[in-house]
Amino acid sequence: MTIRAVVRGVGHYLPARVVPNAEFEASLDTSDEWIRTRSGIERRHFAAEGETTSDLGAAAARAALDDAGLGAADIDAIIVATSTPDLTFPSVATMIQAKIGLTTGFAFDVQAVCAGFVFALANANALILAGQARRVMVIGAETFSRILDFTDRSTCVLFGDGAGALILEAAGGEGTAADRGILSADLNSDGSHLDLLYVDGGVSTSGTAGHLRMQGNQVFRHAIEKLAETAHTALDKAGLSAADVDWIVPHQANLRIIEGTARRMQVPMERVVVTVQDHGNTSAASIPLALSVGKARGQVSEGDIVVTEAIGGGLAWGAVVLRW
Ligand code: ACO
Numbered sequence: 001m002t003i004r005a006v007v008r009g010v011g012h013y014l015p016a017r018v019v020p021n022a023e024f025e026a027s028l029d030t031s032d033e034w035i036r037t038r039s040g041i042e043r044r045h046f047a048a049e050g051e052t053t054s055d056l057g058a059a060a061a062r063a064a065l066d067d068a069g070l071g072a073a074d075i076d077a078i079i080v081a082t083s084t085p086d087l088t089f090p091s092v093a094t095m096i097q098a099k100i101g102l103t104t105g106f107a108f109d110v111q112a113v114c115a116g117f118v119f120a121l122a123n124a125n126a127l128i129l130a131g132q133a134r135r136v137m138v139i140g141a142e143t144f145s146r147i148l149d150f151t152d153r154s155t156c157v158l159f160g161d162g163a164g165a166l167i168l169e170a171a172g173g174e175g176t177a178a179d180r181g182i183l184s185a186d187l188n189s190d191g192s193h194l195d196l197l198y199v200d201g202g203v204s205t206s207g208t209a210g211h212l213r214m215q216g217n218q219v220f221r222h223a224i225e226k227l228a229e230t231a232h233t234a235l236d237k238a239g240l241s242a243a244d245v246d247w248i249v250p251h252q253a254n255l256r257i258i259e260g261t262a263r264r265m266q267v268p269m270e271r272v273v274v275t276v277q278d279h280g281n282t283s284a285a286s287i288p289l290a291l292s293v294g295k296a297r298g299q300v301s302e303g304d305i306v307v308t309e310a311i312g313g314g315l316a317w318g319a320v321v322l323r324w
Pocket of ligand 1: 029030031034035038039113114115153154155157158197215216217218219220223253254257281283311312313
């Protein structure tokens with residue numbers, strides 16, 4: 001018998017404040033039309049003053065527990081993917097652990113920017129396969145609004161805040177692609193591309209949180225090629241091909257990247273979960289948000305082959321293939 005990390009529950013949380021594109025027209029030389037046509041984004045949510053990444057993550061965690069019919073005490077480990085922690089330390093994961101009333105097990109953060117959720121999923125899978133944990137809560141939670149330069153029209157219109165959570169549980173499988181659960185993962189990074197996407201502050205440099213800086217068109221050039229390649233590699237590892245894919249649930253950065261990657265993978269857009277129009281780019285939160293929204297829409301259901309793929313600062317990129 002093979003151990004598999006199977007999805008037991010999913011949930012998400014979006015802050016109440018919705019910011020439509022038009023709101024940026026008052027302070028910047030931009031337009032709703034430019035933002036829609038270049039990115040596909042129509043609106044995003046911004047956290048309220050005092051509302052932190054761990055608040056968003058804890059709300060998503062509670063929603064996932066409800067969906068799974070579990071209590072906090074049923075969780076052995078929490079992994080949070082984030083680049084916008086409440087504090088430099090402790091981890092957002094330990095803060096969420098406390099907020100949902102859990103004092104046992106272990107919790108830690110993973111930092112791979114927009115690819116963070118894919119990296120966290122692969123780590124959770126490895127913990128379950130190694131017998132270190134039976135149930136792992138994997139959360140992507142971000143408050144990117146706090147690191148945006150609202151005078152830079154080329155970045156501030158693209159990002160949003162939110163959180164999503166997935167509960168993985170150890171279950172027996174046959175070791176074939178017919179099993180439910182995570183079937184394969186492919187992770188990559190190339191640190192020589194730091195200048196394409198980074199935050200210009202930090203603990204050991206400026207001593208401040210800094211602001212996001214991005215050469216968007218350069219990231220774009222890397223994105224479609226690397227995303228299609230990592231998705232194909234992960235499918236190969238699982239013994240599957242693009243024809244087996246029921247849903248691509250991609251990182252939601254830009255509709256043109258999502259469409260370009262699907263085209264390159266030869267998967268029709270009818271089989272892609274798209275939420276970027278409503279959420280903007282929520283970095284590590286975008287995939288679990290899309291999984292939760294996709295399930296609620298009736299798009300992702302039990303037995304479906306799901307491919308998640310993401311690229312972000314580092315550059316760091318990867319894909320996970322799972323049977324829902
Ligand atoms: N409104 C109006 N004009 C704008 C705006 C704006 N908000 N922003 C930029 N422009 C202008 C630029 O100044 C430029 O003008 P110029 O030609 O006079 O110089 C023009 O629009 C075109 O700019 P580009 O950057 O070439 O536009 P592009 O078509 O590449 O779209 C975008 C920009 C949306 C950023 C796109 O490149 C993109 O999505 N890149 C990838 C982002 C991404 O995936 N990031 C990774 C994840 S994020 C993470 O890891 C944190």
